[in-house]
Amino acid sequence: MSDDDVNPKSRGGLSRASRLSPEDRSAIARAGARQRWAAKRDAERQSARPHVLPGYSAVLDIAGVKLPCAVITGPNGIQRVITENGVTTAILGSRSGASKRLKRAAADRGEDLPLFLAPSQLRPFIPPDLIDGVLSPIDYTDGEKVVRAFDAAVLPAVCKVWLDARRHGALQGQQEAKAAAAEVLMSGLAHTGIVGLIDEATGYEIIRPQNALQAYIDKVIRKELAVWAKKFPDEFYENIYQLKGWPWPGMKKNRYSIVAHYTRDLVYDRMGPGVLRELERKTPKDAAGQRANKFHQWFTDDVGDPMLAQHLTSLLTLQRLALANGHGWRRFLQTVDQVMPRYGDTMPLPIDIEEVGAPD
Numbered sequence: 001m002s003d004d005d006v007n008p009k010s011r012g013g014l015s016r017a018s019r020l021s022p023e024d025r026s027a028i029a030r031a032g033a034r035q036r037w038a039a040k041r042d043a044e045r046q047s048a049r050p051h052v053l054p055g056y057s058a059v060l061d062i063a064g065v066k067l068p069c070a071v072i073t074g075p076n077g078i079q080r081v082i083t084e085n086g087v088t089t090a091i092l093g094s095r096s097g098a099s100k101r102l103k104r105a106a107a108d109r110g111e112d113l114p115l116f117l118a119p120s121q122l123r124p125f126i127p128p129d130l131i132d133g134v135l136s137p138i139d140y141t142d143g144e145k146v147v148r149a150f151d152a153a154v155l156p157a158v159c160k161v162w163l164d165a166r167r168h169g170a171l172q173g174q175q176e177a178k179a180a181a182a183e184v185l186m187s188g189l190a191h192t193g194i195v196g197l198i199d200e201a202t203g204y205e206i207i208r209p210q211n212a213l214q215a216y217i218d219k220v221i222r223k224e225l226a227v228w229a230k231k232f233p234d235e236f237y238e239n240i241y242q243l244k245g246w247p248w249p250g251m252k253k254n255r256y257s258i259v260a261h262y263t264r265d266l267v268y269d270r271m272g273p274g275v276l277r278e279l280e281r282k283t284p285k286d287a288a289g290q291r292a293n294k295f296h297q298w299f300t301d302d303v304g305d306p307m308l309a310q311h312l313t314s315l316l317t318l319q320r321l322a323l324a325n326g327h328g329w330r331r332f333l334q335t336v337d338q339v340m341p342r343y344g345d346t347m348p349l350p351i352d353i354e355e356v357g358a359p360d
Protein backbone atom coordinates (compact mmCIF):
# COMPACT_ATOMS: atom_id res chain seq x y z
CA MET A 1 0.00 0.00 0.00
CA SER A 2 1.49 3.34 -1.05
CA ASP A 3 1.54 6.48 1.09
CA ASP A 4 -1.14 7.94 -1.21
CA ASP A 5 -3.55 5.16 -0.11
CA VAL A 6 -3.26 6.08 3.60
CA ASN A 7 -5.55 8.86 4.93
CA PRO A 8 -3.96 11.68 6.96
CA LYS A 9 -5.31 10.40 10.29
CA SER A 10 -3.92 6.90 9.76
CA ARG A 11 -0.63 8.35 8.53
CA GLY A 12 -0.33 10.30 11.79
CA GLY A 13 -1.03 7.18 13.81
CA LEU A 14 1.58 5.18 11.98
CA SER A 15 4.08 7.99 12.46
CA ARG A 16 3.47 8.07 16.25
CA ALA A 17 3.67 4.27 16.44
CA SER A 18 7.03 4.26 14.66
CA ARG A 19 8.44 6.56 17.35
CA LEU A 20 7.25 4.31 20.24
CA SER A 21 9.48 1.73 21.84
CA PRO A 22 8.32 -1.93 21.83
CA GLU A 23 7.57 -1.62 25.56
CA ASP A 24 5.36 1.47 25.00
CA ARG A 25 3.46 -0.23 22.19
CA SER A 26 2.91 -3.29 24.38
CA ALA A 27 1.63 -1.14 27.27
CA ILE A 28 -0.79 0.68 24.95
CA ALA A 29 -2.04 -2.65 23.59
CA ARG A 30 -2.61 -3.98 27.11
CA ALA A 31 -4.51 -0.83 28.09
CA GLY A 32 -6.70 -1.14 25.01
CA ALA A 33 -7.41 -4.79 25.80
CA ARG A 34 -8.35 -3.92 29.39
CA GLN A 35 -10.68 -1.22 28.12
CA ARG A 36 -12.36 -3.63 25.71
CA TRP A 37 -12.78 -6.29 28.40
CA ALA A 38 -14.19 -3.73 30.83
CA ALA A 39 -16.71 -2.62 28.22
CA LYS A 40 -17.65 -6.26 27.62
CA ARG A 41 -18.12 -6.92 31.37
CA ASP A 42 -20.26 -3.78 31.71
CA ALA A 43 -22.41 -4.95 28.82
CA GLU A 44 -22.79 -8.41 30.40
CA ARG A 45 -23.74 -6.93 33.77
CA GLN A 46 -26.20 -4.63 32.05
CA SER A 47 -27.86 -7.52 30.25
CA ALA A 48 -28.10 -9.58 33.48
CA ARG A 49 -29.56 -6.72 35.51
CA PRO A 50 -33.35 -6.77 36.03
CA HIS A 51 -35.27 -4.40 33.80
CA VAL A 52 -38.73 -2.89 33.66
CA LEU A 53 -41.31 -4.76 31.65
CA PRO A 54 -42.05 -2.33 28.80
CA GLY A 55 -44.82 0.04 29.84
CA TYR A 56 -45.08 -1.23 33.42
CA SER A 57 -43.70 1.61 35.50
CA ALA A 58 -45.91 4.17 37.19
CA VAL A 59 -46.39 6.38 40.24
CA LEU A 60 -48.47 4.86 43.02
CA ASP A 61 -50.63 7.25 45.07
CA ILE A 62 -51.27 6.11 48.64
CA ALA A 63 -53.15 8.62 50.78
CA GLY A 64 -51.61 11.45 48.73
CA VAL A 65 -48.05 10.06 48.95
CA LYS A 66 -46.43 9.49 45.56
CA LEU A 67 -44.37 6.33 45.19
CA PRO A 68 -42.65 5.47 41.89
CA CYS A 69 -43.10 1.75 41.28
CA ALA A 70 -42.60 -0.81 38.54
CA VAL A 71 -42.99 -4.44 37.57
CA ILE A 72 -39.55 -5.76 36.65
CA THR A 73 -38.17 -9.03 35.31
CA GLY A 74 -34.76 -10.55 35.81
CA PRO A 75 -32.93 -13.57 37.24
CA ASN A 76 -35.47 -13.80 40.09
CA GLY A 77 -38.48 -13.66 37.77
CA ILE A 78 -41.26 -11.08 38.00
CA GLN A 79 -40.97 -8.62 40.91
CA ARG A 80 -42.99 -5.61 42.00
CA VAL A 81 -40.74 -2.88 43.33
CA ILE A 82 -40.86 0.59 44.85
CA THR A 83 -37.92 2.93 44.31
CA GLU A 84 -35.61 3.78 47.20
CA ASN A 85 -36.15 7.49 46.59
CA GLY A 86 -39.91 6.97 46.74
CA VAL A 87 -39.86 5.21 50.12
CA THR A 88 -37.32 7.72 51.49
CA THR A 89 -39.46 10.69 50.48
CA ALA A 90 -42.64 9.03 51.79
CA ILE A 91 -41.16 8.47 55.26
CA LEU A 92 -38.58 11.26 55.69
CA GLY A 93 -40.12 13.92 53.47
CA SER A 94 -36.82 14.54 51.65
CA ARG A 95 -33.22 13.35 51.33
CA SER A 96 -32.01 16.01 53.76
CA GLY A 97 -28.46 16.56 54.93
CA ALA A 98 -29.46 15.21 58.34
CA SER A 99 -30.76 11.97 56.85
CA LYS A 100 -27.54 11.53 54.87
CA ARG A 101 -25.51 12.00 58.05
CA LEU A 102 -27.64 9.29 59.66
CA LYS A 103 -26.87 7.04 56.70
CA ARG A 104 -23.13 7.61 57.10
CA ALA A 105 -23.38 6.98 60.85
CA ALA A 106 -25.20 3.70 60.20
CA ALA A 107 -22.49 2.71 57.74
CA ASP A 108 -19.83 3.50 60.37
CA ARG A 109 -21.64 1.09 62.72
CA GLY A 110 -21.41 -1.58 60.02
CA GLU A 111 -25.11 -1.36 59.14
CA ASP A 112 -25.90 -1.19 55.45
CA LEU A 113 -29.37 0.28 55.87
CA PRO A 114 -31.31 2.61 53.58
CA LEU A 115 -31.90 6.21 54.62
CA PHE A 116 -35.47 5.58 55.76
CA LEU A 117 -34.22 3.14 58.44
CA ALA A 118 -30.88 4.77 59.24
CA PRO A 119 -31.72 6.39 62.63
CA SER A 120 -30.09 4.41 65.44
CA GLN A 121 -33.33 4.54 67.46
CA LEU A 122 -34.90 2.13 64.95
CA ARG A 123 -32.21 -0.54 65.12
CA PRO A 124 -33.74 -2.60 67.99
CA PHE A 125 -36.99 -2.86 66.03
CA ILE A 126 -35.54 -4.16 62.74
CA PRO A 127 -35.72 -7.98 62.62
CA PRO A 128 -32.61 -9.67 61.17
CA ASP A 129 -34.70 -11.49 58.56
CA LEU A 130 -35.95 -8.13 57.33
CA ILE A 131 -32.39 -7.03 56.54
CA ASP A 132 -31.72 -10.20 54.59
CA GLY A 133 -35.17 -10.13 52.99
CA VAL A 134 -37.09 -7.17 51.60
CA LEU A 135 -34.38 -4.69 52.67
CA SER A 136 -31.99 -6.20 50.12
CA PRO A 137 -31.78 -3.52 47.40
CA ILE A 138 -32.61 -4.28 43.78
CA ASP A 139 -30.92 -2.32 40.97
CA TYR A 140 -32.87 -2.41 37.72
CA THR A 141 -32.76 -0.62 34.40
CA ASP A 142 -35.47 1.66 33.12
CA GLY A 143 -34.37 2.66 29.63
CA GLU A 144 -30.92 4.18 30.04
CA LYS A 145 -31.33 4.72 33.79
CA VAL A 146 -30.26 2.39 36.60
CA VAL A 147 -32.74 2.67 39.48
CA ARG A 148 -32.34 1.39 43.04
CA ALA A 149 -35.48 -0.12 44.52
CA PHE A 150 -36.85 -2.63 47.01
CA ASP A 151 -39.43 -5.38 46.86
CA ALA A 152 -42.91 -3.87 47.28
CA ALA A 153 -43.37 -5.71 50.60
CA VAL A 154 -40.79 -3.32 52.10
CA LEU A 155 -43.42 -0.60 52.58
CA PRO A 156 -45.61 -2.17 55.31
CA ALA A 157 -42.51 -3.70 56.92
CA VAL A 158 -40.74 -0.31 57.18
CA CYS A 159 -43.88 1.38 58.48
CA LYS A 160 -44.16 -1.27 61.18
CA VAL A 161 -40.58 -0.59 62.31
CA TRP A 162 -41.32 3.12 62.76
CA LEU A 163 -44.61 2.46 64.55
CA ASP A 164 -43.04 -0.13 66.85
CA ALA A 165 -40.33 2.37 67.78
CA ARG A 166 -42.95 5.03 68.50
CA ARG A 167 -45.07 2.65 70.56
CA HIS A 168 -42.05 1.87 72.75
CA GLY A 169 -41.20 5.57 73.19
CA ALA A 170 -37.86 5.22 71.42
CA LEU A 171 -38.20 8.14 68.99
CA GLN A 172 -36.90 11.67 69.41
CA GLY A 173 -39.22 14.64 69.07
CA GLN A 174 -38.32 15.45 65.47
CA GLN A 175 -38.85 11.81 64.48
CA GLU A 176 -42.51 11.73 65.54
CA ALA A 177 -43.51 13.27 62.20
CA LYS A 178 -41.82 10.38 60.40
CA ALA A 179 -43.80 7.88 62.46
CA ALA A 180 -46.97 9.82 61.65
CA ALA A 181 -46.14 9.53 57.94
CA ALA A 182 -45.68 5.79 58.40
CA GLU A 183 -49.08 5.60 60.08
CA VAL A 184 -50.71 7.40 57.15
CA LEU A 185 -49.14 4.92 54.74
CA MET A 186 -50.26 1.96 56.85
CA SER A 187 -53.83 3.25 56.86
CA GLY A 188 -53.69 3.83 53.12
CA LEU A 189 -52.59 0.24 52.59
CA ALA A 190 -55.30 -1.15 54.83
CA HIS A 191 -57.98 -1.92 52.26
CA THR A 192 -55.85 -3.45 49.54
CA GLY A 193 -52.60 -5.35 49.05
CA ILE A 194 -49.52 -3.58 47.76
CA VAL A 195 -49.17 -6.11 44.94
CA GLY A 196 -52.67 -5.42 43.66
CA LEU A 197 -52.06 -1.68 43.84
CA ILE A 198 -48.90 -1.85 41.74
CA ASP A 199 -50.46 -4.22 39.21
CA GLU A 200 -53.37 -1.80 38.81
CA ALA A 201 -51.17 1.30 38.60
CA THR A 202 -48.89 -0.20 35.94
CA GLY A 203 -51.58 -2.11 34.03
CA TYR A 204 -49.81 -5.41 34.68
CA GLU A 205 -53.00 -6.97 36.09
CA ILE A 206 -54.24 -7.44 32.52
CA ILE A 207 -51.46 -9.90 31.65
CA ARG A 208 -50.64 -11.22 35.13
CA PRO A 209 -49.82 -14.95 34.95
CA GLN A 210 -52.22 -17.31 36.66
CA ASN A 211 -49.64 -18.36 39.24
CA ALA A 212 -48.52 -14.82 40.12
CA LEU A 213 -50.93 -14.47 43.02
CA GLN A 214 -49.92 -17.88 44.36
CA ALA A 215 -46.30 -16.74 44.42
CA TYR A 216 -47.47 -13.70 46.36
CA ILE A 217 -49.41 -15.90 48.78
CA ASP A 218 -46.25 -17.96 49.36
CA LYS A 219 -44.46 -14.81 50.50
CA VAL A 220 -47.24 -13.92 52.95
CA ILE A 221 -48.04 -17.37 54.36
CA ARG A 222 -45.25 -19.51 55.78
CA LYS A 223 -44.66 -23.14 54.85
CA GLU A 224 -44.19 -24.31 58.42
CA LEU A 225 -46.41 -23.46 61.36
CA ALA A 226 -45.07 -20.81 63.70
CA VAL A 227 -45.15 -21.06 67.45
CA TRP A 228 -48.32 -19.38 68.66
CA ALA A 229 -47.88 -15.76 69.64
CA LYS A 230 -50.45 -13.14 70.58
CA LYS A 231 -51.07 -10.94 67.54
CA PHE A 232 -54.60 -9.61 68.08
CA PRO A 233 -54.85 -6.75 70.60
CA ASP A 234 -57.48 -7.17 73.32
CA GLU A 235 -59.00 -3.85 72.23
CA PHE A 236 -60.04 -5.34 68.89
CA TYR A 237 -62.43 -7.77 70.60
CA GLU A 238 -63.53 -5.35 73.31
CA ASN A 239 -64.53 -2.83 70.64
CA ILE A 240 -66.59 -5.47 68.83
CA TYR A 241 -68.56 -6.06 72.04
CA GLN A 242 -69.07 -2.34 72.58
CA LEU A 243 -70.23 -1.80 69.00
CA LYS A 244 -72.68 -4.70 69.38
CA GLY A 245 -73.90 -3.37 72.72
CA TRP A 246 -72.82 -6.53 74.56
CA PRO A 247 -71.34 -6.53 78.08
CA TRP A 248 -67.58 -7.07 77.91
CA PRO A 249 -66.56 -10.08 80.07
CA GLY A 250 -62.82 -9.64 79.55
CA MET A 251 -60.34 -11.79 77.68
CA LYS A 252 -60.41 -14.64 80.21
CA LYS A 253 -63.98 -15.57 79.28
CA ASN A 254 -64.82 -17.48 76.10
CA ARG A 255 -66.07 -15.16 73.39
CA TYR A 256 -69.39 -15.64 71.57
CA SER A 257 -68.89 -17.97 68.61
CA ILE A 258 -70.12 -15.31 66.18
CA VAL A 259 -67.00 -13.27 67.02
CA ALA A 260 -64.90 -15.83 65.13
CA HIS A 261 -67.07 -15.13 62.06
CA TYR A 262 -66.50 -11.40 62.50
CA THR A 263 -62.74 -11.92 62.76
CA ARG A 264 -62.70 -14.01 59.61
CA ASP A 265 -64.72 -11.39 57.72
CA LEU A 266 -63.03 -8.22 59.01
CA VAL A 267 -59.45 -9.50 58.91
CA TYR A 268 -58.58 -12.53 56.80
CA ASP A 269 -61.12 -11.99 54.03
CA ARG A 270 -59.86 -8.44 53.44
CA MET A 271 -56.06 -8.72 53.80
CA GLY A 272 -55.17 -9.75 50.26
CA PRO A 273 -56.26 -11.80 47.25
CA GLY A 274 -56.44 -15.50 48.06
CA VAL A 275 -55.16 -15.16 51.64
CA LEU A 276 -58.25 -16.56 53.39
CA ARG A 277 -58.60 -19.41 50.90
CA GLU A 278 -54.99 -20.50 51.46
CA LEU A 279 -55.30 -20.27 55.25
CA GLU A 280 -58.43 -22.43 55.16
CA ARG A 281 -56.60 -24.99 53.04
CA LYS A 282 -53.68 -25.13 55.48
CA THR A 283 -55.89 -25.39 58.60
CA PRO A 284 -59.02 -27.37 57.69
CA LYS A 285 -61.81 -28.03 60.19
CA ASP A 286 -62.00 -31.42 61.89
CA ALA A 287 -65.13 -33.56 62.26
CA ALA A 288 -66.26 -31.39 65.18
CA GLY A 289 -65.91 -28.21 63.12
CA GLN A 290 -62.77 -27.05 64.95
CA ARG A 291 -59.41 -25.95 63.53
CA ALA A 292 -56.19 -27.28 65.04
CA ASN A 293 -54.31 -24.00 64.64
CA LYS A 294 -54.85 -20.27 64.50
CA PHE A 295 -54.86 -18.72 61.03
CA HIS A 296 -52.30 -16.08 62.00
CA GLN A 297 -49.74 -18.74 62.95
CA TRP A 298 -49.13 -19.27 59.23
CA PHE A 299 -48.10 -15.68 58.50
CA THR A 300 -44.47 -15.06 57.57
CA ASP A 301 -42.38 -12.78 59.79
CA ASP A 302 -41.17 -10.44 57.06
CA VAL A 303 -44.38 -9.96 55.07
CA GLY A 304 -47.45 -11.65 56.57
CA ASP A 305 -47.07 -10.38 60.14
CA PRO A 306 -46.51 -6.72 59.13
CA MET A 307 -49.54 -6.91 56.83
CA LEU A 308 -51.67 -8.30 59.67
CA ALA A 309 -50.42 -5.61 62.05
CA GLN A 310 -51.19 -2.74 59.68
CA HIS A 311 -54.59 -4.21 58.84
CA LEU A 312 -55.52 -4.48 62.53
CA THR A 313 -54.25 -0.94 63.14
CA SER A 314 -56.64 0.36 60.50
CA LEU A 315 -59.56 -1.67 61.88
CA LEU A 316 -58.87 -0.33 65.37
CA THR A 317 -58.92 3.21 63.99
CA LEU A 318 -62.31 2.64 62.36
CA GLN A 319 -63.64 1.02 65.55
CA ARG A 320 -62.52 3.97 67.67
CA LEU A 321 -64.04 6.48 65.27
CA ALA A 322 -67.35 4.60 65.28
CA LEU A 323 -67.45 4.47 69.08
CA ALA A 324 -66.41 8.12 69.43
CA ASN A 325 -69.27 9.16 67.09
CA GLY A 326 -71.81 7.01 68.90
CA HIS A 327 -72.22 4.62 65.95
CA GLY A 328 -73.17 1.00 66.35
CA TRP A 329 -72.17 -2.21 64.67
CA ARG A 330 -74.11 -1.73 61.44
CA ARG A 331 -72.73 1.73 60.78
CA PHE A 332 -69.20 0.52 61.55
CA LEU A 333 -69.63 -2.42 59.18
CA GLN A 334 -70.85 -0.14 56.37
CA THR A 335 -67.72 1.99 56.76
CA VAL A 336 -65.46 -1.08 56.66
CA ASP A 337 -67.19 -2.30 53.48
CA GLN A 338 -66.55 1.08 51.85
CA VAL A 339 -62.86 1.50 52.67
CA MET A 340 -61.70 -2.11 53.18
CA PRO A 341 -63.81 -4.27 50.86
CA ARG A 342 -63.36 -8.01 50.64
CA TYR A 343 -61.20 -9.20 47.77
CA GLY A 344 -63.31 -10.31 44.82
CA ASP A 345 -66.50 -9.10 46.50
CA THR A 346 -67.97 -5.69 45.81
CA MET A 347 -71.35 -6.42 47.42
CA PRO A 348 -71.98 -4.90 50.88
CA LEU A 349 -72.05 -7.27 53.82
CA PRO A 350 -75.62 -8.36 54.57
CA ILE A 351 -76.90 -6.55 57.63
CA ASP A 352 -78.99 -9.40 59.03
CA ILE A 353 -76.55 -12.19 59.84
CA GLU A 354 -77.77 -15.12 61.90
CA GLU A 355 -75.69 -14.67 65.03
CA VAL A 356 -75.33 -18.25 66.22
CA GLY A 357 -74.03 -18.34 69.76
CA ALA A 358 -74.63 -14.63 70.35
CA PRO A 359 -77.05 -13.32 72.99
CA ASP A 360 -80.58 -12.32 72.01
